[in-house]
Amino acid sequence: MISKSMRAIVAALVIGATAPALAAGDAPKPPAQNWSFKGPFGTFDRAELQRGYQVYKEVCAACHSMKYVAFRNLRDIGFSEAEVKALAATFEVTDGPNDAGDMFQRPGLPQDKFPSPFPNEKAARASNGGAYPLDLSLIAKARGHGYDGDGADYLRALLTGYQDAPAGFALGEGLSYNAYFPGHQIAMPKPLNEDQVTYADGTKATVEQMAHDVSAFLTWAAEPKLEERKRMGFKVIIFLLVLTGLFFAAKKRIWAKLH
Amino acid sequence: MADNTANSGFMNNPVVKWIEYRLPVFSTLDHMVGSQYPTPKNLSYWWNFGSLAGLCLVIQILTGIVLVMHYTPHTTLAFDSVEHIMRDVNYGWLLRYMHANGASMFFIVVYIHIFRGLYYGSYKSPREILWFLGLIIFLLMMATAFMGYVLPWGQMSFWGATVITNLFSAFPIVGEPIVTWLWGGFAVDNPTLNRFFSLHYLLPFVIVGIVILHVLALHQHGSNNPMGIDTKGPQDRIPFHPYYTIKDAFGVGVFLIFFALVLFYFPNVLGHPDNYVPANPLVTPAHIVPEWYFLPFYAILRSVPDKLGGVLLMFGAILILFLLPWLDTSKVRSAKFRPIYKQLFWVFVLVCALLTWAGGKPAEGYYLIVARFCTAYYFLHLLVLMPLVGWFEKPLKLPSSISEPVLASDKA
Numbered sequence: 001m002i003s004k005s006m007r008a009i010v011a012a013l014v015i016g017a018t019a020p021a022l023a024a025g026d027a028p029k030p031p032a033q034n035w036s037f038k039g040p041f042g043t044f045d046r047a048e049l050q051r052g053y054q055v056y057k058e059v060c061a062a063c064h065s066m067k068y069v070a071f072r073n074l075r076d077i078g079f080s081e082a083e084v085k086a087l088a089a090t091f092e093v094t095d096g097p098n099d100a101g102d103m104f105q106r107p108g109l110p111q112d113k114f115p116s117p118f119p120n121e122k123a124a125r126a127s128n129g130g131a132y133p134l135d136l137s138l139i140a141k142a143r144g145h146g147y148d149g150d151g152a153d154y155l156r157a158l159l160t161g162y163q164d165a166p167a168g169f170a171l172g173e174g175l176s177y178n179a180y181f182p183g184h185q186i187a188m189p190k191p192l193n194e195d196q197v198t199y200a201d202g203t204k205a206t207v208e209q210m211a212h213d214v215s216a217f218l219t220w221a222a223e224p225k226l227e228e229r230k231r232m233g234f235k236v237i238i239f240l241l242v243l244t245g246l247f248f249a250a251k252k253r254i255w256a257k258l259h
Numbered sequence: 260m261a262d263n264t265a266n267s268g269f270m271n272n273p274v275v276k277w278i279e280y281r282l283p284v285f286s287t288l289d290h291m292v293g294s295q296y297p298t299p300k301n302l303s304y305w306w307n308f309g310s311l312a313g314l315c316l317v318i319q320i321l322t323g324i325v326l327v328m329h330y331t332p333h334t335t336l337a338f339d340s341v342e343h344i345m346r347d348v349n350y351g352w353l354l355r356y357m358h359a360n361g362a363s364m365f366f367i368v369v370y371i372h373i374f375r376g377l378y379y380g381s382y383k384s385p386r387e388i389l390w391f392l393g394l395i396i397f398l399l400m401m402a403t404a405f406m407g408y409v410l411p412w413g414q415m416s417f418w419g420a421t422v423i424t425n426l427f428s429a430f431p432i433v434g435e436p437i438v439t440w441l442w443g444g445f446a447v448d449n450p451t452l453n454r455f456f457s458l459h460y461l462l463p464f465v466i467v468g469i470v471i472l473h474v475l476a477l478h479q480h481g482s483n484n485p486m487g488i489d490t491k492g493p494q495d496r497i498p499f500h501p502y503y504t505i506k507d508a509f510g511v512g513v514f515l516i517f518f519a520l521v522l523f524y525f526p527n528v529l530g531h532p533d534n535y536v537p538a539n540p541l542v543t544p545a546h547i548v549p550e551w552y553f554l555p556f557y558a559i560l561r562s563v564p565d566k567l568g569g570v571l572l573m574f575g576a577i578l579i580l581f582l583l584p585w586l587d588t589s590k591v592r593s594a595k596f597r598p599i600y601k602q603l604f605w606v607f608v609l610v611c612a613l614l615t616w617a618g619g620k621p622a623e624g625y626y627l628i629v630a631r632f633c634t635a636y637y638f639l640h641l642l643v644l645m646p647l648v649g650w651f652e653k654p655l656k657l658p659s660s661i662s663e664p665v666l667a668s669d670k671a
Contacts, residue, residue, distance in 0.1 A: 233523020
């Protein structure tokens with residue numbers, strides 16, 4: 001009896017260690033991409049982010065908000081001040097109340113946050129068959145585990161993961177099959193199709209290309225200080241290495257007096 | 260003391276003398292962490308973690324005070340204000356990542372500090388109250404960290420708060436009223452967030468108070484040491500300054516490098532991705548998990564099928580540590596001279612690590628079996644093995660003084 005339970009315990013320890021892959025669900029692990037922002041010296045590829053912004057603006061923003069990002073933030077991804085002003089002005093935003101007490105529409109300004117496509121969650125659900133298109137400001141961090149690019153890996157895999165449901169798979173009404181979505185049934189219809197956008201820089205707008213670009217853009221949107229953080233980290237660690245070296249030398253010297 | 264001369268220049272400075280005559284702040288400091296505080300000469304680097312814990316507390320308080328200047332404790336604004344800190348406040352991202360990861364660093368340091376105490380028997384006479392004060396600090400840290408995690412009002416903030424506060428409902432009769440009282444209403448909502456914010460700001464200063472008592476109790480009999488034997492005379496002791504001030508400074512440097520690596524390159528690895536989703540009372544996350552430093556206790560909680568039983572066992576897992584000075588029946592402090600306890604100590608460390616791992620997994624299948632086995636072993640170790648080993652183990656011969664083996668190893 002005892003040896004039986006001991007065997008069960010040992011087996012539990014061994015199998016438990018190998019089980020996480022099963023517990024993570026039936027969605028396959030998204031393939032890791034070689035993002036430019038990975039690694040200790042990673043930086044954003046400005047051209048990639050600008051293409052990604054175009055995909056976001058022309059495709060995603062039809063349903064998804066991005067309420068924590070302002071037009072002025074686009075300076076960070078390489079747009080000039082004049083470009084940002086012109087871009088913001090193409091949007092209408094609600095402001096007010098004015099002196100008469102009325103809300104009014106005016107052209108967007110650089111300090112405005114990206115306007116949301118729907119006034120509230122109820123309106124968003126009503127237009128999307130009951131599903132709520134999430135705010136995308138932080139989606140790259142909300143879908144990763146904190147490692148460089150894992151959120152972007154998932155988003156890129158998801159955007160390219162639409163396929164026909166396997167035979168026998170009972171797909172719910174109005175849902176699409178996606179290889180990488182947990183449970184495989186996603187309310188968002190396949191958003192990207194070949195040549196859906198026309199890139200200004202002449203890049204061919206394949207589904208993979210657009211998915212890649214917009215995933216990089218979403219990573220920037222979620223963590224705009226990534227470059228500053230890594231640059232500062234390098235300087236801080238160099239400083240600390242020197243400081244700690246000095247402390248170590250001083251420690252050796254002071255303790256040498258003891259003997 | 261041989262090193263009085265090191266400070267004599269400073270103490271003879273006329274300004275210092277003028278102040279010292281009216282307020283003995285310099286001599287007090289010198290007695291606390293200076294040349295007038297005699298310390299065992301053989302402290303290893305495991306003794307660095309006390310000062311590191313103090314540093315962590317200071318980092319948390321300083322970053323926290325600045326974060327509060329930009330944070331808004333309201334359910335409709337808290338998440339937005341944290342994003343405002345991350346995006347718009349100058350170096351706000353740095354402050355918030357320091358504070359969030361600083362909490363993890365604090366727990367890493369304190370866990371090592373506690374396990375060091377367990378290995379070297381630092382809780383034994385005459386340091387029982389020192390040990391109690393440390394455990395009180397640990398409990399206060401847990402309360403503070405838990406409430407701090409609620410403040411960003413993300414999904415895990417909300418659901419973590421809901422699960423943990425609901426634990427109190429397990430108590431018969433008084434349970435439900437206690438939960439309503441904790442929440443300030445009938446669900447985790449704005450009153451809950453507000454009181455957690457208030458207490459999250461208050462408790463660190465309570466911790467500072469207990470830390471002062473902890474240091475006071477430490478100074479009564481001085482630090483324990485890797486030999487676990489008392490210092491026998493001046494030949495066993497060296498002044499804290501400059502020997503341990505510089506050794507601690509070196510430890511601080513190493514610690515800060517580790518902290519910086521996490522802070523600048525993996526700032527979100529120790530957090531949960533769901534906390535980048537605003538709190539939504541209508542959507543329950545697939546797996547509600549607390550921060551990593553609560554996972555061993557979470558594993559104990561979930562390993563009991565009965566809710567009240569789980570709650571009692573979880574609190575018991577910490578409270579039982581208060582009995583350690585009596586559960587450990589061995590007169591020998593350091594595991595160095597306890598061949599059997601030494602082995603059991605490392606098994607215990609492994610079991611605690613397994614509990615941490617199991618706490619992060621769903622409470623089902625093999626995870627649950629591991630959690631239950633480890634929970635049982637946790638209590639077996641403390642309640643049964645510790646007293647028995649103390650009685651039956653034959654310890655190695657203790658050296659007659661700290662200097663004896665130190666000098667012997669010098670000759671070698």
